[in-house]
Each structure stands twice: as structure tokens, then as C-alpha cells.
Amino acid sequence: xxxxxxxxxxxxxxxxxxxxxxxxxxxxxxxxxxxxxxxxxxxxxxxxxxxxxxxxxxxxxxxxxxxxxxxxxxxxxxxxxxxxxxxxxxxxxxxxxxxxxxxxxxxxxxxxxxxxxxxxxxxxxxxxxxxxxxxxxxxxxxxxxxxxxxxxxxxxxxxxxxx
Amino acid sequence: xxxxxxxxxxxxxxxxxxxxxxxxxxxxxxxxxxxxxxxxxxxxxxxxxxxxxxxxxxxxxxxxxxxxxxxxxxxxxxxxxxxxxxxxxxxxxxxxxxxxxxxxxxxxxxxxxxxxxxxxxxxxxxxxxxxxxxxxxxxxxxxxxxxxxxxxxxxxxxxxxxxxxxxxxxxxxxxxxxxxxxxxxxxxxxxxxxxxxxxxxxxxxxxxxxxxxxxxxxxxxxxxxxxxxxxxxxxxxxxxxxxxxxxxxxxx
Ligand SMILES: [Zn+2]
Numbered sequence: 001x002x003x004x005x006x007x008x009x010x011x012x013x014x015x016x017x018x019x020x021x022x023x024x025x026x027x028x029x030x031x032x033x034x035x036x037x038x039x040x041x042x043x044x045x046x047x048x049x050x051x052x053x054x055x056x057x058x059x060x061x062x063x064x065x066x067x068x069x070x071x072x073x074x075x076x077x078x079x080x081x082x083x084x085x086x087x088x089x090x091x092x093x094x095x096x097x098x099x100x101x102x103x104x105x106x107x108x109x110x111x112x113x114x115x116x117x118x119x120x121x122x123x124x125x126x127x128x129x130x131x132x133x134x135x136x137x138x139x140x141x142x143x144x145x146x147x148x149x150x151x152x153x154x155x156x157x158x159x160x161x162x163x
Numbered sequence: 164x165x166x167x168x169x170x171x172x173x174x175x176x177x178x179x180x181x182x183x184x185x186x187x188x189x190x191x192x193x194x195x196x197x198x199x200x201x202x203x204x205x206x207x208x209x210x211x212x213x214x215x216x217x218x219x220x221x222x223x224x225x226x227x228x229x230x231x232x233x234x235x236x237x238x239x240x241x242x243x244x245x246x247x248x249x250x251x252x253x254x255x256x257x258x259x260x261x262x263x264x265x266x267x268x269x270x271x272x273x274x275x276x277x278x279x280x281x282x283x284x285x286x287x288x289x290x291x292x293x294x295x296x297x298x299x300x301x302x303x304x305x306x307x308x309x310x311x312x313x314x315x316x317x318x319x320x321x322x323x324x325x326x327x328x329x330x331x332x333x334x335x336x337x338x339x340x341x342x343x344x345x346x347x348x349x350x351x352x353x354x355x356x357x358x359x360x361x362x363x364x365x366x367x368x369x370x371x372x373x374x375x376x377x378x379x380x381x382x383x384x385x386x387x388x389x390x391x392x393x394x395x396x397x398x399x400x401x402x403x404x405x406x407x408x409x410x411x412x413x414x415x
Contacts, residue, residue, distance in 0.1 A: 051292055052206075052213025081217070081288030084295075137199035138303050139206040147199065163295045 030089030041074040106162035125150035178218035179246035185211030237407035242390035261307035268301035282350035312373025334383035
């Protein structure tokens with residue numbers, strides 16, 4: 001018997017951090033989609049940020065662990081593909097958390113092809129706020145990031161790619 | 164062949180191509196010309212192998228015989244793989260890899276953009292995600308193709324040689340089985356001939372900026388849909404599958 005409500009379960013899960021960017025949670029990120037109670041099982045839908053995101057396995061294990069610890073034994077985590085994850089789902093709060101962590105947040109224009117193709121003009125440095133920045137590499141330390149450098153404070157920084 | 168088998172084989176065609184290309188790219192890990200490019204190759208490989216993983220997972224459901232994604236990737240032999248011949252060619256030098264990647268990325272962008280409209284919800288979902296990724300990959304591989312093609316005399320010559328080598332596998336990208344036309348008619352599969360011109364136009368533009376010339380009399384090699392591959396796939400599989408063959412049932 002599951003004594004918790006869907007909302008209570010969502011609250012439990014909403015504190016799970018992203019394994020690679022621990023300042024934001026899987027709920028902030030939009031990876032956590034739906035929670036359902038089916039008989040004695042809790043079903044959790046998650047959606048990958050990138051097809052090859054290695055964090056999905058870790059997230060799935062964290063979900064099972066958190067729910068097991070809350071006394072829920074049967075947990076079924078499913079990866080769903082629709083709707084397709086987009087950086088638009090990141091809340092303003094999550095964007096601010098990223099910036100404070102030193103990662104330039106994605107622009108809010110993922111539907112704009114120019115942004116996907118990297119034609120973003122004024123990416124602000126998360127350290128000093130200068131917009132005098134340049135792309136070093138389209139690919140960064142994880143699948144979701146690109147590498148930039150600030151020409152004002154000379155610090156390198158990650159940019160959360162916009163898709 | 165019934166409809167289920169046709170769909171299963173159709174999914175394998177896409178999944179195998181992404182897995183093999185991803186594997187080839189991953190070979191650059193530890194050997195890249197610079198750190199940033201090593202990360203780029205590894206990241207792109209991850210996306211491709213991730214796409215393959217999602218597709219294999221769906222294929223096992225369609226097949227319904229209790230096989231897993233790992234069984235499909237690691238326990239099939241060369242003749243059972245349907246990947247594009249282009250994807251299995253050895254990585255060559257960095258320019259060769261980037262040029263091949265550009266040809267494949269340009270195909271993927273158009274292919275996935277069409278598959279996004281599939282009446283099959285799983286395929287359209289996987290395609291929608293992969294489409295965005297492919298656009299990002301294409302930007303990277305095109306920029307290297309241009310930079311190296313229109314680079315030094317040496318880099319230009321190497322890129323032209325690579326293009327001469329690779330072009331003969333481009334017909335094979337568009338090959339389709341007669342049975343797949345049924346899937347096209349029901350809105351599940353993509354008719355590759357529908358975007359062939361667009362692909363040629365896009366690729367030609369990149370190659371033109373790269374000052375490279377498309378060979379006009381290339382012999383076009385095909386056969387991947389019948390499982391007839393170039394000699395290179397066997398070696399690739401021997402390496403990729405060695406762990407699973409040595410320790411049957413091994414799990415991460
Ligand atoms: Zn700065």
C-alpha cells in the first residue's frame with residue numbers, strides 16, 4: 001500500500017540534484033516529468049536532456065533510492081521522449097542558480113534556429129557580467145555545455161547549451 | 164516478412180548506423196589533435212550511441228523475443244548489421260573523420276527532420292531529440308570541413324583525397340528496402356529519396372566553401388541493407404564486442 005500522495009512523492013523527488021550540475025535539481029531541469037501511483041508501484045517518468053546523457057542512469061538510481069528510503073518499495077522509472085526536452089523548461093530561478101555556479105545559462109530562445117546554431121551575440125560572463133566573450137569550443141565538459149572565455153576578466157566558463 | 168519484422172529491421176538500420184559511427188568517433192578519445200576536439204568527438208559519440216541505445220530499446224519491444232539492447236549491439240555478427248557503409252570506414256586522419264561526419268550529419272538532420280513527423284510516436288520522439296543534436300553536430304563538422312579544405316596546401320590535398328575515398332559510399336546512405344515502402348505508405352518510415360536533393364545541395368555548399376571537388380565518376384558501392392559490408396566492419400565489431408563475447412551476459 002502506498003500511503004503517500006503523488007504531490008508528496010513529487011516533493012520528495014524534487015530535491016534530487018542533477019549529478020553533473022548539483023546546484024540545480026532534476027525538477028528545475030525539467031528532467032522529472034510525471035509521477036503516477038499504479039497499484040503498489042510508483043511510476044516515475046523522466047526525459048533525457050541529451051540522447052547520450054550518462055547522468056540518466058544515475059538520476060534513475062537516485063529516484064529509486066529516495067523512494068525506497070521513504071518506504072516505497074516498488075518503483076518503476078521510465079524514460080520518455082515526448083515532449084522533447086528543451087532548455088526553455090529551465091525556470092528563472094534555475095537560470096540564476098546556474099549563473100551563480102559559474103555556468104552561463106541558456107538563452108530563452110531555443111526555438112530560434114540561430115540560437116541552436118550558436119549565433120548568439122551577447123553571452124554574458126557569469127563571473128563579471130561582461131558581454132565581451134568568445135566561444136572556445138562548441139563542446140564542453142558534459143553533453144549539455146559549451147566552452148567560452150571572457151575577454152574582460154579572462155576567465156574561462158561553461159555555457160549551458162541552448163536546445 | 165510481416166510488418167513487425169519490417170519495422171524491426173528498419174529501426175536496426177538507423178540504430179546500427181548511429182552506433183557504428185559513434186564507435187568510430189569514440190576512437191578519437193585519447194588521440195585527438197587537441198583537448199577541445201577530443202571532447203567534441205567524445206560528446207558527439209555519446210549522442211550517437213545514446214540515440215542507438217534508445218532505438219535498440221524500441222527494437223527489442225517491437226521484436227518481443229526478450230532480447231535486450233546489449234544483445235542487439237554486442238551479439239550480432241557482421242552480416243546482421245545494417246549500418247551505412249560510410250559509418251564503418253576507419254577513422255583515417257582528423258580531416259577524414261570530420262568530412263565523413265559532415266556527410267553523415269547532413270543526412271541525419273534531414274532524415275530526422277522527416278522522421279519527426281512519423282506516425283509512430285516512439286520514433287518521432289527519438290527523432291525530435293536527435294534532430295536538435297544533429298544540427299549541433301553538423302555545425303561542428305561543417306566548420307572543420309571548411310577550415311581544413313580551404314586551409315593549407317597539405318590539408319586541402321588530404322581533404323580532397325578523403326572526399327575521393329568517401330564519396331562512393333554516399334549512394335548507400337539512401338538505399339531502401341522494397342518492404343520499407345509499406346512503412347512509408349503508413350506514415351511510419353521516411354522515404355530517403357524525398358530529401359536526397361536537399362542533402363546534395365547542402366553538402367555541395369559546404370564542399371564548395373571548402374574548395375573541394377565532388378568526384379564525378381565514382382563507382383558507387385552499396386550493400387549494407389543486405390548486410391554486405393566493407394572489410395572494416397568485421398574488425399570494428401571484433402573490438403567492440405570482445406568483452407561481451409569473452410564474458411557472456413556481462414552487465415555494466
Ligand atoms: Zn568575465
